[in-house]
Amino acid sequence: xxxxSLRTLTILFLAALLVVSCSPGxxxxxxxxxxGEATATSPQSVAASPTDTAAPAEVSPTSASRGAPxxxxxxxxxxxxxxxxxxxxxxxxxxxxTNVQIVNVNQGGYAQIQQKMLAAVAAGNPPVISMMDYKNxxxxxxxxxxxxxxxYETPEDVQxxxxxxxxxxxxxxxxxxxxxxxxxxxxxxxxxxFRQAGLDPEKPPTTWDELLQDSEAIQKLGSDYYGIYAxxxxxxxxxxxxxxxxGQFSDADCNxxxxxxxxxxxxxxxxxxxxxxxxxxxxxxxxxTFDQKEVEFVNGKVGMTRDSTALNSYIGSxxxxxxxxxxxxxxxxxxxxxxxxxxxxxxxxxSPEEKQAAWDFIRWLTDTQNSASFSQATGYLPTRYSVxxxxxxxxxxxxxxxxxxSVDELxxxxxxxxxxxNIPSWETTMNGAMDQxxxxxxxxxxxxxxxxxxxxxSIADARNNGTLIKR
Amino acid sequence: xxxxxxxLLRSPLRRADYLTAIxxxxxxxIVFGVxxxxxxxxxxxxxxxxxxxxxxxxxxxxxxxxQRMIADPRFWKVIVNTFYFSIATVAFSLLFGLVLALxxxxxxxxxxxxxVIFFSPYITTTSALALLWIWIFDPNYxxxxxxxQLVGIGGPRWLTSTTWAMPALIIMxxxxxxxxxxxxxxxxxTNIPHELREAAQIDGAGPWATLWKITLPLLSPTTFxxxxxxxxxxxxxxxxxxxxxxxxxxxxxxxxxxxxYEQAFINYKAGYAASLAVVFFLILLGLTILQLRASxxxxxxx
Numbered sequence: 001x002x003x004x005s006l007r008t009l010t011i012l013f014l015a016a017l018l019v020v021s022c023s024p025g026x027x028x029x030x031x032x033x034x035x036g037e038a039t040a041t042s043p044q045s046v047a048a049s050p051t052d053t054a055a056p057a058e059v060s061p062t063s064a065s066r067g068a069p070x071x072x073x074x075x076x077x078x079x080x081x082x083x084x085x086x087x088x089x090x091x092x093x094x095x096x097x098t099n100v101q102i103v104n105v106n107q108g109g110y111a112q113i114q115q116k117m118l119a120a121v122a123a124g125n126p127p128v129i130s131m132m133d134y135k136n137x138x139x140x141x142x143x144x145x146x147x148x149x150x151x152y153e154t155p156e157d158v159q160x161x162x163x164x165x166x167x168x169x170x171x172x173x174x175x176x177x178x179x180x181x182x183x184x185x186x187x188x189x190x191x192x193x194f195r196q197a198g199l200d201p202e203k204p205p206t207t208w209d210e211l212l213q214d215s216e217a218i219q220k221l222g223s224d225y226y227g228i229y230a231x232x233x234x235x236x237x238x239x240x241x242x243x244x245x246x247g248q249f250s251d252a253d254c255n256x257x258x259x260x261x262x263x264x265x266x267x268x269x270x271x272x273x274x275x276x277x278x279x280x281x282x283x284x285x286x287x288x289t290f291d292q293k294e295v296e297f298v299n300g301k302v303g304m305t306r307d308s309t310a311l312n313s314y315i316g317s318x319x320x321x322x323x324x325x326x327x328x329x330x331x332x333x334x335x336x337x338x339x340x341x342x343x344x345x346x347x348x349x350x351s352p353e354e355k356q357a358a359w360d361f362i363r364w365l366t367d368t369q370n371s372a373s374f375s376q377a378t379g380y381l382p383t384r385y386s387v388x389x390x391x392x393x394x395x396x397x398x399x400x401x402x403x404x405x406s407v408d409e410l411x412x413x414x415x416x417x418x419x420x421x422n423i424p425s426w427e428t429t430m431n432g433a434m435d436q437x438x439x440x441x442x443x444x445x446x447x448x449x450x451x452x453x454x455x456x457x458s459i460a461d462a463r464n465n466g467t468l469i470k471r
Numbered sequence: 472x473x474x475x476x477x478x479l480l481r482s483p484l485r486r487a488d489y490l491t492a493i494x495x496x497x498x499x500x501i502v503f504g505v506x507x508x509x510x511x512x513x514x515x516x517x518x519x520x521x522x523x524x525x526x527x528x529x530x531x532x533x534x535x536x537x538q539r540m541i542a543d544p545r546f547w548k549v550i551v552n553t554f555y556f557s558i559a560t561v562a563f564s565l566l567f568g569l570v571l572a573l574x575x576x577x578x579x580x581x582x583x584x585x586x587v588i589f590f591s592p593y594i595t596t597t598s599a600l601a602l603l604w605i606w607i608f609d610p611n612y613x614x615x616x617x618x619x620q621l622v623g624i625g626g627p628r629w630l631t632s633t634t635w636a637m638p639a640l641i642i643m644x645x646x647x648x649x650x651x652x653x654x655x656x657x658x659x660x661t662n663i664p665h666e667l668r669e670a671a672q673i674d675g676a677g678p679w680a681t682l683w684k685i686t687l688p689l690l691s692p693t694t695f696x697x698x699x700x701x702x703x704x705x706x707x708x709x710x711x712x713x714x715x716x717x718x719x720x721x722x723x724x725x726x727x728x729x730x731x732y733e734q735a736f737i738n739y740k741a742g743y744a745a746s747l748a749v750v751f752f753l754i755l756l757g758l759t760i761l762q763l764r765a766s767x768x769x770x771x772x773x
């Protein structure tokens with residue numbers, strides 16, 4: 001037959017539709033995810049009670065007098081020992097009073113919670129409380145998804161939080177979240193390897209030059225020894241390196257500027273560690289868990305590895321050598337780090353009762369005492385000044401000097417640049433650029449110019465649409 | 472093969488018949504309607520909008536997403552990657568599947584166990600296998616480079632090399648899907664009448680001639696089926712990319728399905744991702760039609 005009939009084509013078309021959308025591989029098709037997620041989350045929200053229309057009838061004063069607690073859904077993203085710590089705190093809160101029951105739903109990680117939040121917001125059904133990556137807060141706040149917290153808090157509340165951490169959560173002069181599990185950057189190092197290389201294990205490098213010298217000393221131990229890794233989450237660290245070099249990551253209009261001389265100096269330094277001095281190792285895998293990405297460090301072949309302060313509670317369980325933690329070394333312009341981690345936000349869609357209950361809970365979770373015990377158990381930063389002044393914390397720091405390191409670093413925390421806050425694709429774009437420079441040995445200036453041009457086109461789009469986020 | 476309408480469709484149906492038919496079809500119609508066709512239609516609509524998932528307004532921008540796609544060098548890189556990955560995995564899976572099936576179709580001891588071993592990767596969760604293969608591809612401690620070293624080859628830094636990351640994913644995927652091809656080929660082999668091969672042997676055909684003139688032609692419907700199913704699943708590859716490389720380094724392993732995910736859920740570009748999904752759908756549709764038409768020429772039909 002020459003020409004398939006219309007009916008054959010129609011059947012083919014429908015069959016292809018089925019094949020495309022029904023096969024198990026289609027997990028990531030955007031059409032299927034939101035609908036699937038929406039149905040997956042709605043039973044939870046129904047069980048966890050009122051997120052929308054049913055709320056006013058259910059949560060009348062009678063429910064309180066009957067003693068049925070108001071259920072508040074709380075999405076979390078921590079994993080492993082960190083998640084266990086948070087679970088215990090929620091249980092403690094639920095046991096401490098009878099009016100409100102916090103139902104925590106662990107979404108399994110930063111990437112996962114981000115996808116599920118998008119789907120939940122699109123479906124009009126976000127959780128009352130969620131943990132949220134600091135970079136996402138301004139974006140969600142601007143879309144009207146988050147409740148401004150200014151009317152809840154008291155001035156003493158805000159003054160006590162570390163200003164650098166609050167700055168990332170403030171959009172248009174309003175505060176949209178409380179810092180919770182916040183971390184900053186430093187590097188873990190192998191003290192045994194420092195000793196073998198003839199270095200003082202109590203004196204980790206404090207400048208770019210010292211880092212290079214120490215790395216060279218470690219590399220003399222053998223051809224498969226390296227001072228540090230070439231990359232690994234470098235899109236997060238690079239901003240700090242630009243500040244250390246003396247630059248600004250983006251200007252007052254949020255246009256990226258890291259292709260200037262300072263950005264080039266930072267990128268060149270990192271590239272030289274790999275190709276000129278050959279002391280930095282390109283990792284075996286660019287994604288994955290700590291013991292996969294940083295397996296050579298775990299095996300005692302790489303002396304230092306840049307990572308988050310949050311690994312302080314974890315690293316001892318995967319390495320069997322004497323280790324310590326130090327702040328990122330200072331560059332020509334001094335010592336700077338940026339922060340990472342998540343915050344607590346409240347849905348603007350929740351009912352007033354839910355919002356108040358949610359506020360009471362997140363206020364409790366971030367109070368001085370709880371921040372102190374959470375920081376001790378996890379290695380995350382103390383988010384309040386009052387935490388570091390507690391006598392018990394002072395004692396704790398004496399026995400856990402690496403925790404003290406992260407406290408010392410608080411003074412160097414630089415707020416995230418407004419360019420970064422505006423571009424969700426910043427991370428993938430920057431990740432590619434860092435791989436071009438550090439893995440593929442491409443010309444620093446060319447790559448930075450291209451990257452800045454591309455990112456600034458997105459900034460220009462946002463400006464033209466009137467959606468540019470400014471603090 | 473012009474189909475004549477069955478008698479039932481030619482005669483006018485009574486209303487009750489329609490109702491009965493609709494009643495029986497309703498459950499699947501509703502499920503497919505809501506979860507498949509509605510979603511597809513909505514996706515098509517989204518592809519003409521600019522939307523960030525969060526905003527309550529979806530701005531209609533016509534074909535702008537498609538224009539951007541054509542001008543997006545990453546999109547073309549992703550398309551090339553997708554075809555590279557799909558063609559290579561399908562070709563090698565077919566080859567290894569056929570060889571395994573021919574070997575394991577012989578009478579030999581332990582062949583049941585061997586079949587199970589070769590098939591088991593196919594039914595194991597891809598993301599779990601991907602974690603395993605990250606270790607195998609580790610340049611310093613991995614089995615792959617250890618094996619290469621034994622024959623005197625210094626292996627590459629597989630997953631962080633723009634050249635070798637894609638071959639690494641292809642090797643892992645071929646290892647996983649060859650078992651599937653093998654099982655279907657085995658089923659196809661048992662369907663080939665014994666008499667044909669015997670007759671050929673009586674006429675003096677050696678093993679090679681029997682393979683080329685009898686077995687492979689008679690196996691072609693099976694080969695076609697495997698080609699069709701593997702190609703479609705190769706185009707939808709996502710898990711191993713997400714776990715082993717996240718599309719990197721520098722998009723060297725970014726395939727269409729992962730790129731859609733990245734645009735939608737990491738970059739918040741729902742409209743652009745939707746337009747990519749439409750293109751994805753059209754490619755698969757085109758392939759399906761092409762394969763069905765081509766198959767008529769070379770599939771053996773008794």
